[in-house]
Amino acid sequence: MTNKKIKIALVFGTRPEAIKMCPLVKKLEQNPCFDVLTIVTAQHRQMLDSVLELFDVKPDYDLNLMKPNQNLWSLSSDILLETKKVFEKEKPDLVLVHGDTTTAGLSALSAFYARIKIGHVEAGLRTFDKDYPFPEEMNRILVDSISDLMFCPTDKACSNIKESRINKGVYKTGNTVIDALFYVIKNKKANLDFINLNPDLKTILVTSHRRENFGEPLRNICFAIKELVEKNKNIQVVYPLHMNPNVRNTVKPILDNIDRIKLIEPLDYLPFCALMKESSIILTDSGGVQEEAPSLGIPVLVLRQETERPEALEFGGVKLVGTNKETIVSTVQELLDNKNEYEKMSKAINPYGDGYACSYIEKIILEYFNL
Ligand code: UD1
Numbered sequence: 001m002t003n004k005k006i007k008i009a010l011v012f013g014t015r016p017e018a019i020k021m022c023p024l025v026k027k028l029e030q031n032p033c034f035d036v037l038t039i040v041t042a043q044h045r046q047m048l049d050s051v052l053e054l055f056d057v058k059p060d061y062d063l064n065l066m067k068p069n070q071n072l073w074s075l076s077s078d079i080l081l082e083t084k085k086v087f088e089k090e091k092p093d094l095v096l097v098h099g100d101t102t103t104a105g106l107s108a109l110s111a112f113y114a115r116i117k118i119g120h121v122e123a124g125l126r127t128f129d130k131d132y133p134f135p136e137e138m139n140r141i142l143v144d145s146i147s148d149l150m151f152c153p154t155d156k157a158c159s160n161i162k163e164s165r166i167n168k169g170v171y172k173t174g175n176t177v178i179d180a181l182f183y184v185i186k187n188k189k190a191n192l193d194f195i196n197l198n199p200d201l202k203t204i205l206v207t208s209h210r211r212e213n214f215g216e217p218l219r220n221i222c223f224a225i226k227e228l229v230e231k232n233k234n235i236q237v238v239y240p241l242h243m244n245p246n247v248r249n250t251v252k253p254i255l256d257n258i259d260r261i262k263l264i265e266p267l268d269y270l271p272f273c274a275l276m277k278e279s280s281i282i283l284t285d286s287g288g289v290q291e292e293a294p295s296l297g298i299p300v301l302v303l304r305q306e307t308e309r310p311e312a313l314e315f316g317g318v319k320l321v322g323t324n325k326e327t328i329v330s331t332v333q334e335l336l337d338n339k340n341e342y343e344k345m346s347k348a349i350n351p352y353g354d355g356y357a358c359s360y361i362e363k364i365i366l367e368y369f370n371l
């Protein structure tokens with residue numbers, strides 16, 4: 001065995017990827033067998049930077065690619081060309097990407113073209129519908145197809161990959177989001193005073209950003225929230241708006257300046273975790289929030305027709321409600337009125353990991369390189 005270090009490049013660019021990859025950067029950096037390179041595409045700029053700061057991760061390469069209201073074509077080609085330059089210069093032994101974003105799909109493709117080994121963190125998620133979520137379902141299928149190591153959060157994710165006849169390199173590790181969540185809750189103190197929550201009211205937390213929900217579906221969600229607040233004088237809604245203009249331009253005209261509805265800027269991860277803990281119910285189309293909230297015992301209603309995360313549905317902490325106004329209103333109302341139903345959802349188990357996913361991934365990489 002030589003003393004040569006294994007060079008690992010972690011590539012990410014959006015808020016959720018950063019939350020789920022920063023704990024892994026930190027973990028791998030502690031191991032003297034590895035030379036760790038952090039490459040950020042900055043597919044998201046502000047929402048990425050706030051996570052980097054929280055975890056004190058300083059990228060070796062910042063490609064700074066985000067453009068206002070960017071499109072899939074230009075972002076994709078920028079990622080492909082800019083990562084090529086870094087991969088050719090640095091020649092990593094392994095490239096790690098996360099999940100299903102444009103950053104993940106195109107950085108993995110770029111590494112594949114450069115004949116570099118690929119590890120996929122959060123591998124194996126599927127809805128089995130190429131249009132939902134769009135374009136993420138195809139990104140994750142692409143990344144799994146060209147990966148050498150696949151780190152799956154659950155048994156279901158492992159079996160999804162094995163069903164496509166890939167049997168080598170598939171490992172169950174749990175989701176690194178639970179590592180991130182536990183780290184933040186244990187080590188950092190949040191202050192929510194700036195939101196001015198009324199302690200006498202129940203808080204409903206809302207997030208949304210999915211492309212398939214732009215337009216009519218997101219309008220329906222907003223009208224459902226408006227109706228719920230009008231009907232229930234004992235609730236307040238906090239809605240941190242994603243920076244995507246397609247979200248803001250729809251939500252603001254319907255929900256701005258309404259009593260007991262707070263439209264706020266995206267929260268840094270630390271206060272967001274604290275706000276999830278303070279909430280009675282979460283309405284979301286986010287992937288990460290579906291994984292985190294069951295760990296905190298907060299019922300989640302998913303504003304989508306399908307989910308690639310069916311485990312929490314089976315365990316009972318999450319329900320799919322879609323984007324129909326009446327269904328959203330009646331499901332939230334049931335949770336507000338029916339204590340038994342609420343208790344059932346809030347006592348459900350978290351199926352997404354034990355907070356040690358990064359350690360399992362580290363061990364698998366060491367074994368892969370015979371270290
Ligand atoms: C992306 C991912 C989606 C992921 C989501 C997480 C793809 C195809 N989609 O979607 O899978 O769930 O991120 O949030 O990769 N913006 C800013 N500042 C920021 C972030 C975004 O101004 O810090 C605005 C910009 O105008 C940007 C736009 O939001 O162009 C859209 O960003 P983009 O990454 O293309 O799409 P998302 O909807 O964020």
Ligand code: UDP
Binds near residue numbers: 015016207209266287
């Ligand atoms: N999040 C955050 N601030 C917010 C909203 C969400 O820090 O205002 C976190 C959330 O805890 C989760 C992640 O961002 O870890 C989810 O990101 P997003 O919903 O944008 O993407 P997805 O998970 O759907 O890909």
